[in-house]
Amino acid sequence: MTLPDEYPEETGVLSKQVLLEVSRSLEKLLRDAQADHRLTTGVYNSAEMLQRCPDQVMLCILPDSGPGHDVTIDIEHTLIEAHCWENDVTVLKVGNAHALSKVLQNDVSLREMKKLSRQQSQGVDFSCLLVKYPKEFEEEAAWLTIEKFCNWCLKHDVVQYIDIHSPD
Numbered sequence: 001m002t003l004p005d006e007y008p009e010e011t012g013v014l015s016k017q018v019l020l021e022v023s024r025s026l027e028k029l030l031r032d033a034q035a036d037h038r039l040t041t042g043v044y045n046s047a048e049m050l051q052r053c054p055d056q057v058m059l060c061i062l063p064d065s066g067p068g069h070d071v072t073i074d075i076e077h078t079l080i081e082a083h084c085w086e087n088d089v090t091v092l093k094v095g096n097a098h099a100l101s102k103v104l105q106n107d108v109s110l111r112e113m114k115k116l117s118r119q120q121s122q123g124v125d126f127s128c129l130l131v132k133y134p135k136e137f138e139e140e141a142a143w144l145t146i147e148k149f150c151n152w153c154l155k156h157d158v159v160q161y162i163d164i165h166s167p168d
Contacts, residue, residue, distance in 0.1 A: 014160065018149070023162050025145035026092065027103050029059070029131065032142075034104055038132040042125030043076045049130055050080070054087035058137075059146065061129040063097035064161055073127060080128055089130075090150045095161040101126045103164055 033039050040049045050057065060080065065073045084091045094100055101124065153160050 019162060022145055022149045023164060025142040026094070026162060027164065028142040029146060030103060033131045036134060038134060040130040040132070041128070043080060043128045046080060046128040046130045047083070050083045050087065050089070054089060056132045057089045057130050058133045058143070059131040060084045060089050060091045061094055061100070061131070062091065063094045063100055063126060076127070090147060092146060092150055093159065093161045095163045097126045099164040
């Protein structure tokens with residue numbers, strides 16, 4: 001996968017092709033991380049991981065809460081995001097937590113996901129996800145695509161949500 005050179009030099013609108021490529025790259029990265037048990041889900045678990053070993057985290061994913069959500073989610077996201085920026089962890093915002101959960105639950109049973117999140121009674125918390133670096137990190141195309149997108153957004157002070165296309 002290669003990212004087309006459709007990033008405007010100045011702040012502008014990214015093409016649908018670029019956004020789709022970033023979405024596909026994110027889905028691949030998440031599936032790979034899930035298969036390797038490199039995902040941390042939930043705000044509490046993520047904050048704990050960022051406190052203990054932020055240098056092991058390659059990406060923080062914050063889904064949009066949508067309209068009518070509890071304001072505490074915004075506060076939690078702001079604190080997690082600040083901690084990530086402080087520790088040079090890339091932050092990516094996605095538009096749909098439900099689609100994100102479908103992508104991740106497609107390959108793993110709900111019981112295994114509950115075990116990963118340590119929240120047996122409430123199910124899996126997809127309000128925040130952290131992806132740890134693999135033991136043998138090679139800069140693959142999926143990561144480079146996401147990193148280029150995040151760097152462009154940061155450089156141009158643009159908040160761009162990525163839409164995940166959930167499997168049906």
